[in-house]
Amino acid sequence: MPKLNSATELEELRQDILSKRDPNKRCIAICAGTGCLALGCGKVITAFKEEVRKQGLEGKIDIRETGCPGFCENGTVVTIYPEGIFYIKVMPEDATEIISQTIIEKKVIERLLYVDPATNEKVVHEKDVPFYKYQTRILIGNNSKLDPKSMDDYIALGGYSALAKALSHMTPEQVLEEVKKSNIRGRGGGGFPAGRKWESVRNAPGEPKYVIVNCDEGDPGAFMNRALMEGNPHSVLEGLTIGAYAIGSHEGFIYVRAEYPLAVENVGIAIRQAEEYGLLGENIFGSGFDFKVKVHRGAGAFVSGESSALMTAIEGRVGEPRPKYVHTSEKGIWDSPSCLNNVETWANVPLIINNGADWFDSIGSERNTGTKIFSLVGKVNNTGLVEVPLGTSLQHIIYKIGGGIPGGKKFKAVQTGGPSGGCIPEKFLDAPVDYDELAKLGAIMGSGGMIVMDEDTCMVDTARYFLDFLADESCGKCTPCREGIRQMLGILTDICEGRGKEGDIELLEELAEVVKDTSLCALGGTAPNPILTTLRYFRDEYKAHIEQKKCPTFVCKELTSYYIDPAKCEACLICLRNCPVGAIDGGKGKIHVIDQSKCTKCGTCFDICPDRFNAIARISGEPVPPPPSEEERVVVRVEK
Amino acid sequence: MVTVELDKVDEIIDRYVGEEGILIQLLLDIQSELNWIPKEALERISERLKIPVSQIYRIASFYKAMSLTPRGRHIVNVCLGTACHVRGGPRIMDRAKQILGIDAGETTPDMKFTLERVNCLGCCALGPVVVVDRDYHGKITPAKVKEIIETCD
Ligand SMILES: Cc1cc2nc3c(=O)[nH]c(=O)nc-3n(C[C@H](O)[C@H](O)[C@H](O)COP(=O)(O)O)c2cc1C
Ligand code: FES
DSSP states (O other): OOOOOSHHHHHHHHHHHHHTSOTTSOEEEEEOSHHHHHTTHHHHHHHHHHHHHHTTOBTTBEEEEEOOOSOGGGOSOEEEETTTEEEOSOOGGGHHHIIIIIIISOOOOGGGSEEETTTTEEEOBGGGOHHHHTSOOSSGGGGGGSOTTOHHHHHHTTTTHHHHHHHHHOOHHHHHHHHHHHTOBOTTTTOOBHHHHHHHHHHSSOSOOEEEEEEOOOSTTOOHHHHHHHHOHHHHHHHHHHHHHHHTOOEEEEEEOTTOHHHHHHHHHHHHHHHHTTSSEEEETTTTEEEEEEEEEOOSOGGGGSHHHHHHHHTTSOOOOOOTTSOTTTSOGGGSOEEEEEHHHHHHHHHHHHHOHHHHHHSEETTEESEEEEEEEESOSSOEEEEEETTOBHHIIIIIITOOOGGGOOEEEEEESGGGOEEEEGGGTTOBOSHHHHHHTTOOOTTSEEEEEETTOOHHHHHHHHHHHHHHHOOSOSHHHHHHHHHHHHHHHHHHTTOOOTTHHHHHHHHHHHHHHHOSSHHHHHTTHHHHHHHHHOHHHHHHHHHSOOOTTSOOGGGEEEEEOTTTOOOOSHHHHHOTTOOEEEETTEEEEEOTTTOOOOOHHHHHSOTTTOOEEEEESSOOOOOOOTGGGBOOOOOO | OOHHHHHHHHHHHHHHTTOSSOHHHHHHHHHHHHSSOOHHHHHHHHHHHTOOHHHHHHHHHHOTTOOSSOOOSEEEEEEOSHHHHHTTHHHHHHHHHHHHTSOTTOBOTTSSEEEEEESOOSOGGGOSOEEETTEEEOSOOHHHHHHHHHTOO
């Protein structure tokens, strides 16, 4: 591939690629993201390739292995273009039928269609699936249109035209102005205006200057960055290069967490391709601008996603934060001015340059422009990635797009913002989701994690979970964070395990204030949030744990017992056989009894007892009734 | 440590000689090649790159992806990220501990399995998730854990 020397050559190449592609040629797009991989898409892909070969269709249809379109719950998802026929939960054995029916005979296979739970109707086309229909997929939407390992696919979609425009027709100052005018705020959690950060790095004295992509995505329960990095790495690279041009940087880093091997692989391929095409390296598009990029793998530490810690890690040292009296925009990597932005922030840049700041500014709400991708997970029907304009209500996201709560359960809370965030209760479902509004509720929007919790979730346990996570991840450099988190975790664990006492809540609140005010970095600074929001909205649950030793949701094991109701038990042996510790006594015709001293409270019996008997009861806050006597344990079956 | 392994360590160091800020990347490569980082490897890096062992040790002991003790042939990772947690991840972990007879972070005496906890693997929509070696398993139940572990040889 000869290097592209100008914007014109890029456009010629694009036309050339398009002219060789027949827009009506059938294409089977199969998701090959990590989510679908977990559901076995590898075998599905092989099956399709095999089938195409067997039916002699090679060259007549394309098979495209795409990035994650976000509808992971229903993987493996397969879309047939150009019609956009959308199949879910596809298995390898479906390949033959899809090819002979849908590809050759142009018939839709009913059983593979998505059924809208709200209307019970089958949906044929991708664009009509409610999960997609109510989204604004300007970023993530491209994932199903391209093979992340194919440069040509990206160019065919107009990729790198924003870079060409910036380098050929705009000065760095103009690029910077455009980004400032778009009012885009950083997508990594803090929400700092990206344009202003770029400007301060650009104006900071000292050379060289560095630009960095933050793909650490340490927030558990969030995978927006993974999907973009795996599914459309060129968009991030293009944005980064444009940013480097505006800032005056010639060297960039992409920091990817260790847990994302496929993202590391795909972005590595993208960098090599961009170098080959001359879109990275020296004199890009003949503009005289040079830029190179390196990938840096993280090694599993949440705190390393913090800006100063991340930069220290790139230097090859332990990724711990440092005090912020000197900003990384002035002294970052090797004490040079450095600009760090989140994956999604960078991926928005080509859109802003191509469509203009006014276009971007028109999406979203006041001071919160553009779209945001959320990872909608937990107890919700349609889990996956959701992209909506900032300012969209929680209600819309969870019910309209997410399809509500499964199993007829009640919504209890939504946890936003990861370990630094908070739990928002039902009464605020109308709240618009943006940086400012969620902060008012004591939570934060954060990087976009949105974990839905139903009535079976214990809020004290949730707070304990986050504190446990943070205690493990605190780097230990500053005392308030290291010791404070551990103390708060200790109190929460006591409450969950039945040792809670009067005054615990007040002590938690006091500790929370101190840790918040005195920690070195935002890890400690925001660590009390999960406690403070659950205390604010679910104080009664704390009280039940402390005063009545009762876990209302039966989550806290030490406060919960399982008991077989003798009146309901039909002695079917199912629970007895499945109990992993052999704690259930009984037999054919003999009512089963749980030996409380052996029971590990795993809940297997509760899950497995047939619905028609429903004989297992969970008990909390009161004593377990004594087991029935031997005579009472004989099951008398009434003949029908 | 056998000499063959030191050769591998040398080979990996060769890739990075003369570059700056490479220590973490180098240790990650050794970890993925040998499945752990032996003391001898730390010493070799120190010797060849003229970096104090203490500094290398500090990194190797800080990060979760690096292990200073030998690990089992199969690594069982149970996700306890938030999404998996609300969908019953802790029960999966309890079951895995019970089957293997070890705690998270430990290795079975026969060196066959290491059990680890991870905080999110990025496939939260499929929670609870278990990854054995490089194979992802989604929507796991306590019963399936047994199946997965038993199919490892
Ligand atoms: C403990 C901690 C962990 C963080 N982890 C991440 C992360 O995984 N990804 C990310 O983009 N930002 C993370 N941040 C925020 C970064 O420090 C930084 O603000 C962000 O990368 C800047 O990019 P943005 O302006 O585009 O959001 C973290 C911050 C803290 C305090
Ligand atoms: S929380 Fe388990 S994969 Fe994300």
